[in-house]
Amino acid sequence: xxxxxxxxxxxxxxxxxxxxxxxxxxxxxxxxxxxxxxxxxxxxxxxxxxxxxxxxxxxxxxxxxxxxxxxxxxxxxxxxxxxxxxxxxxxxxxxxxxxxxxxxxxxxxxxxxxxxxxxxxxxxxxxxxxxxxxxxxxxxxxxxxxxxxxxxxxxxxxxxxxxxxxxxxxxxxxxxxxxxxxxxxxxxxxxxxxxxxxxxxxxxxxxxxxxxxxxxxxxxxxxxxxxxxxxxxxxxxxxxxxxxxxxxxxxxxx
Amino acid sequence: xxxxxxxxxxxxxxxxxxxxxxxxxxxxxxxxxxxxxxxxxxxxxxxxxxxxxxxxxxxxxxxxxxxxxxxxxxxxxxxxxxxxxxxxxxxxxxxxxxxxxxxxxxxxxxxxxxxxxxxxxxxxxxxxxxxxxxxxxxxxxxxxxxxxxxxxxxxxxxxxxxxxxxxxxxxxxxxxxxxxxxxxxxxxxxxxxxxxxxxxxxxxxxxxxxxxxxxxxxxxxxxxxxxxxxxxxxxxxxxxxxxxxxxxxxxxxxxxxxxxxxxxxxxxxxxxxxxxxxxxxxxxxxxxxxxxxxxxxxxxxxxxxxxxxxxxxxxxxxxxxxxxxxxxxxxxxxxxxxxxxxxxxxxxxxxxxxxxxxxxxxxxxxxxxxxxxxxxxxxxxxxxxxxxxxxxxxxxxxxxxxxxxxxxxxxxxx
Numbered sequence: 248x249x250x251x252x253x254x255x256x257x258x259x260x261x262x263x264x265x266x267x268x269x270x271x272x273x274x275x276x277x278x279x280x281x282x283x284x285x286x287x288x289x290x291x292x293x294x295x296x297x298x299x300x301x302x303x304x305x306x307x308x309x310x311x312x313x314x315x316x317x318x319x320x321x322x323x324x325x326x327x328x329x330x331x332x333x334x335x336x337x338x339x340x341x342x343x344x345x346x347x348x349x350x351x352x353x354x355x356x357x358x359x360x361x362x363x364x365x366x367x368x369x370x371x372x373x374x375x376x377x378x379x380x381x382x383x384x385x386x387x388x389x390x391x392x393x394x395x396x397x398x399x400x401x402x403x404x405x406x407x408x409x410x411x412x413x414x415x416x417x418x419x420x421x422x423x424x425x426x427x428x429x430x431x432x433x434x435x436x437x438x439x440x441x442x443x444x445x446x447x448x449x450x451x452x453x454x455x456x457x458x459x460x461x462x463x464x465x466x467x468x469x470x471x472x473x474x475x476x477x478x479x480x481x482x483x484x485x486x487x488x489x490x491x492x493x494x495x496x497x498x499x500x501x
Numbered sequence: 502x503x504x505x506x507x508x509x510x511x512x513x514x515x516x517x518x519x520x521x522x523x524x525x526x527x528x529x530x531x532x533x534x535x536x537x538x539x540x541x542x543x544x545x546x547x548x549x550x551x552x553x554x555x556x557x558x559x560x561x562x563x564x565x566x567x568x569x570x571x572x573x574x575x576x577x578x579x580x581x582x583x584x585x586x587x588x589x590x591x592x593x594x595x596x597x598x599x600x601x602x603x604x605x606x607x608x609x610x611x612x613x614x615x616x617x618x619x620x621x622x623x624x625x626x627x628x629x630x631x632x633x634x635x636x637x638x639x640x641x642x643x644x645x646x647x648x649x650x651x652x653x654x655x656x657x658x659x660x661x662x663x664x665x666x667x668x669x670x671x672x673x674x675x676x677x678x679x680x681x682x683x684x685x686x687x688x689x690x691x692x693x694x695x696x697x698x699x700x701x702x703x704x705x706x707x708x709x710x711x712x713x714x715x716x717x718x719x720x721x722x723x724x725x726x727x728x729x730x731x732x733x734x735x736x737x738x739x740x741x742x743x744x745x746x747x748x749x750x751x752x753x754x755x756x757x758x759x760x761x762x763x764x765x766x767x768x769x770x771x772x773x774x775x776x777x778x779x780x781x782x783x784x785x786x787x788x789x790x791x792x793x794x795x796x797x798x799x800x801x802x803x804x805x806x807x808x809x810x811x812x813x814x815x816x817x818x819x820x821x822x823x824x825x826x827x828x829x830x831x832x833x834x835x836x837x838x839x840x841x842x843x844x845x846x847x848x849x850x851x852x853x854x855x856x857x858x859x860x861x862x863x864x865x866x867x868x869x870x871x872x873x874x875x876x877x878x879x880x881x882x883x884x885x886x887x888x889x890x891x892x893x894x895x896x897x898x899x900x901x902x903x904x905x906x907x908x909x910x911x912x913x914x915x
Contacts, residue, residue, distance in 0.1 A: 298675045319677030331669045335526060336725045345668065348661040349676040356660065381723035401676060497788040499887035 249312035250275050251405060251436045252297065257306035259289070259296045265304065267292050268460040274453075279431050280438045281451035281467070288458045290440045291327065294407050298324055310405065320349050323403035325394045327410050333383045339393045340378040343368055346400030361400075368399040373422050388419025395423055399430075406430065409440045424450060447471060505630075505639050506623040510740040510758060512645035513698035517710035518736035519652050520694040522729040523687055525715035527667045531586055532571065533711040535593035536688060537695045539570030541600025541618065541704050544696060549607060554617075554700045556644075560693060567692035568685075570596055597704070621703035623744070623754040641701050648697035652690045659683050664725065702755040709759035710736060713766055720769040720777070735765055792884050793823040795853045799883070801833055801842045802850035806908075814840045848914050855911040857883040858904035859894045865905035866898055872905050888913070 250273040259267040267289040274280055282290045295301045297308050299315050310318045323346075343365040344357045351357065357365075369375050372392040382390060391411055398406055408427075412420050427437050431452075441447055447454060448471050455464040456471075463470045493500040524533040543566025544559045552558025570593055578588040601618065614622065630637040656663060662683040665673035674680045691711070698707045718731035743758030750757075771778045800814055814824060814837070824840050827833045832846025842850055860879040864870055886894075891913065903909050 295671075298671075300671050300674065316677075319675070322675060324672045324675040326669065326671050330671065332528065335668050336719060336723050336728050337664070337668060338724060341664075341724070342668065345661075345665045345673070348665050348673070348678055351661050354658050383723075397672075403676075407675075493885045493887075497784055499885055501887050501889040 253309045258304045260304040278452035281454040282440045284457035321404040323398040323401045323406045325408040343396045346397040368396040372396045388416040405436045506627040507744040509641045514736035514740040516649045516694045518714040518732040521711035522715040535589040536567040536691045537707045538593040538597040545603040563696035564692040620755040626700040706755045713762040717766045717769045720773040793819045798850035799853040851911045856886040858910040861904045862898040
């Protein structure tokens with residue numbers, strides 16, 4: 248059986264200094280796959296290398312046994328939230344529509360079908376009511392969910408998400424995790440870069456532990472020998488957040 | 502006054518505004534600057550080879566020089582580890598200087614005026630006409646309209662790619678959207694717009710036309726289509742206004758247009774509904790006023806609770822004004838330093854005190870603070886709590902309880 252994603256002896260260097268050494272990694276079946284490691288371990292670089300966004304100093308990457316160029320529409324990418332300019336003048340639905348762009352030919356604009364798809368995807372992440380809002384006005388968690396909706400609209404078979412849970416409120420985290428699990432259940436592979444060991448243990452089916460090299464990969468329980476369960480939030484943060492925002496705008500809370 | 506120079510100015514401004522919008526939202530204004538200067542040697546060489554400014558040959562020369570500028574800047578940035586702005590700065594000034602040197606070397610053979618390079622000469626550009634449907638139309642207008650058509654068709658053909666590449670180039674690249682093509686094309690279109698505007702407004706002031714209308718429109722609108730439409734409208738209006746002003750005071754039209762654009766930007770910075778200076782100040786002032794009114798009401802409520810012999814109405818000009826206003830509205834009555842609540846003002850006052858004491862109770866439960874530290878934060882937060890949050894806080898601290906000082910928390914009024 249050919250692997251969904253296969254990295255063969257991948258090395259990435261910035262200048263001449265390798266930041267990722269000889270990674271050999273194959274993911275065979277649909278699952279929630281965590282790429283775990285400390286800050287600066289090269290997790291994001293590993294994903295970018297797999298997606299051809301940074302040049303490889305050595306090694307090769309295959310998707311479904313073929314080079315990425317042959318299967319581009321089947322692979323989706325959600326970069327780190329900070330990597331884009333959220334003041335960009337587009338609404339949430341416009342961003343989600345971008346997920347359909349690779350299916351459009353020249354001179355074509357997204358039509359009714361694409362709009363319906365985009366709206367359904369926004370609804371799946373619970374943001375149908377902010378569809379026409381400019382993205383800069385959304386909270387961090389909502390922005391991340393807009394990104395996720397764009398990936399859904401692409402209808403890919405493999406998704407790479409870079410730190411989708413970073414700086415995201417508990418409610419958004421839960422929603423994101425649920426949608427990602429649904430994707431897996433429908434047969435997609437979901438690869439998630441994540442830095443928090445406590446939550447990794449409970450979220451992912453399989454993980455790869457990365458620290459400039461591949462330390463270990465496999466079933467989560469085996470790779471992460473100690474389990475720390477996620478601390479439950481008490482809701483105080485929600486309340487303080489809401490009041491803080493009210494104070495910022497000078498208006499009252501609801 | 503002549504109409505044609507004004508038309509020339511309006512047309513080239515519109516072309517620049519369309520391209521400029523994409524440059525500005527992609528945070529590539531600097532490249533616009535670099536290209537508008539870098540095209541000069543390309544145009545000069547084309548003119549030396551027999552082309553005319555704004556013609557086909559000089560457009561080709563300009564696009565080639567623009568690509569060379571961008572490529573050289575990128576190469577230097579990579580190899581020399583120079584920052585992007587420094588690399589672009591080094592390259593385009595060198596290219597521009599080369600163009601100026603070429604002009605002075607071959608002054609006799611080049612039909613280019615150094616003044617034309619600096620700020621263009623609208624009247625001169627409008628004087629060179631071609632017959633079109635029996636009317637003598639300035640060549641610059643025809644060139645400008647052709648450039649507008651080329652730019653519009655290109656952007657329309659690649660619009661989804663332009664949008665995706667502008668917002669999130671990495672994700673676009675992964676799914677196979679032609680990001681490189683869209684970007685290179687946009688830079689070529691910048692060169693086309695620049696060369697069409699060159700004769701009319703010069704290589705230096707064209708930067709204003711590329712960047713300022715879009716930067717102004719971006720402050721006012723939140724969708725890319727509207728930003729672009731507004732940028733074109735602002736550019737055309739500024740061209741007309743600037744030309745009229747230049748005619749009135751008998752000075753350079755391009756310079757005047759750029760100044761009008763700058764003023765447009767200033768107005769947008771001051772007045773933009775969302776984050777503009779004036780609305781922000783107004784918002785702050787309104788907030789201070791609301792807080793003062795609510796403090797006066799709450800003080801009166803507390804005095805009523807204490808049997809009339811507690812602290813006076815807060816002193817100070819703002820509070821006196823607030824007191825007068827509340828008296829006018831029939832919410833308080835009595836002497837200015839001892840205002841008493843009317844039946845109309847009591848409900849509002851009670852809500853403020855309720856917010857205050859609920860917050861003290863919530864802080865007392867959830868934050869480790871000595872009891873005498875609870876008043877100041879509550880004095881601050883009381884002005885921001887709405888009915889929904891008050892209810893949630895009450896659910897948490899328990900209904901009909903008292904605040905940490907032992908005073909009763911008023912119940913919510915219907």
